[in-house]
Amino acid sequence: MTDLTPTWITICDSCKRTDWAERGSERSDGEAFADLIEAQAKDTGLRTRRVSCTMGCERACNVIVQGAGKIGYSxxxxxxxxxxxxxxVDFAQGHAGSPTGQVPFREWPQGVKGHFVSRHMPLPEAAE
Incomplete structure (x- = not known):
């Protein structure tokens, strides 16, 4: 991974799982998840950012893994x-190490399997 095209993990910090109110949480599940992701990503070369709402509320704890010129994943x-x-974070490191962003299925950490919502193709170059 180069500093010119880092892999970013965008974390929805406003996500609330369906039992959020019953649990009496003061913080959103997304905010708590963002704390954990940021701690795991520290010193890896990955970049993280928080946003309020990725419009995936029914799925809660949503993240986007993306990098310039690479396939991205929700x-x-x-x-x-x-x-x-x-x-x-392990998956995002695989994304960072891939020139296309594509990570072979056999290299996916077990913990991300079943959590993919969509894949986003990179934007075309301006000259295309």
Whole structure:
């Protein structure tokens, strides 16, 4: 991965899982998940950012893994655990190491399988 085209993990910090109110949480599940992802991504070369709402509310704990000129991925339906954050960061490191952003299925951490929502093709070059 180069500093010119880093892999970014965009984390929805306003996500709330369906049982959020019953649990009496003061913080959103997304905010708590963002804390865990940021801690796992520290010193990896990955970049993180928080946004309020990626419009995937029914899936809660949504993230987007993307990098300039690479395929990007939206993932959701996480419980927001340390294991989830670790798997996500491991996947993002595979994305960072891939020239296209595509990570072979056999290299996906178990913790991201079943969490993919969509894949986004890179934007075409201006000259295309």
């Amino acid at each position: 993932l959701g339906r996480f419980d927001g655990t340390v294991d989830d954050a670790t798997a996500l």
